[in-house]
Amino acid sequence: MISELCRELRNWFDRDQPQFHGTTTISGGKITDRDFRDAIKVNQYFRIQGSVFNDGVYQYKDDLELTDEIFVGSVTLMAIPKDVLNLAKEIDDWQKKYGGVDSEAMSPFNSESFGGYSYSKGSSNGTGSGSGAGWQSVFASRLKNWRKI
Numbered sequence: 001m002i003s004e005l006c007r008e009l010r011n012w013f014d015r016d017q018p019q020f021h022g023t024t025t026i027s028g029g030k031i032t033d034r035d036f037r038d039a040i041k042v043n044q045y046f047r048i049q050g051s052v053f054n055d056g057v058y059q060y061k062d063d064l065e066l067t068d069e070i071f072v073g074s075v076t077l078m079a080i081p082k083d084v085l086n087l088a089k090e091i092d093d094w095q096k097k098y099g100g101v102d103s104e105a106m107s108p109f110n111s112e113s114f115g116g117y118s119y120s121k122g123s124s125n126g127t128g129s130g131s132g133a134g135w136q137s138v139f140a141s142r143l144k145n146w147r148k149i
Contacts, residue, residue, distance in 0.1 A: 001092045002045060002080070003057040008136055011148040012047055012057075013084070017077040024075055026054060029065035036075055045078040084146055091135045099135065 006012050018039045025032045040046060040060045048054045050073015054066045057078070136143070 001088045001095070002059075002085075005084070005088050005091065006047075006057060006080075009143060009147045011146055012076065013045075013078045013080045014047070014076045015079075017079055019077070020075045021073075023070060023072050024048075024051075025070045026051075026066045026068050029068065031066070031075060033075070040077055045080050047076045047078055049074045049076070081146075087139065087142055087146075091139055094135055094138065 018035075020033060020036050024036075031037070042060060042062075044060050045057055046060060047057050048066075051069060051071045053069050054071075058064060058066070
């Protein structure tokens with residue numbers, strides 16, 4: 001969820017954080033670069049770009065298992081605020097409850113009528129298009145605080 005959230009916000013929370021560019025080796029499921037290991041803190045997030053197998057955002061923990069490879073790209077440390085991590089957890093919980101195709105929030109139908117019964121539901125975006133409300137629109141007011149233009 002952190003990767004999706006950062007992509008949506010266009011904010012990777014990497015300002016003033018160390019970045020490692022060039023050839024990176026992942027061996028035994030760990031990044032072997034000494035400078036990286038010296039710079040990162042336990043539980044800190046980091047982003048891998050340019051990898052065949054490991055592109056994305058990860059949290060640095062003892063049990064982290066990356067796929068072994070050597071790639072030319074970048075590894076960037078991140079400083080994600082606790083409020084954003086809490087928001088990501090709320091979005092993840094919301095997704096589990098309402099994000100599935102069977103959920104009412106994701107129903108493609110704006111109204112339905114059968115056997116003398118009918119209903120209409122409101123549209124979250126005001127267009128009446130019938131598309132369900134995704135987490136981006138449900139959490140829009142809270143996302144705007146962190147969005148980069």
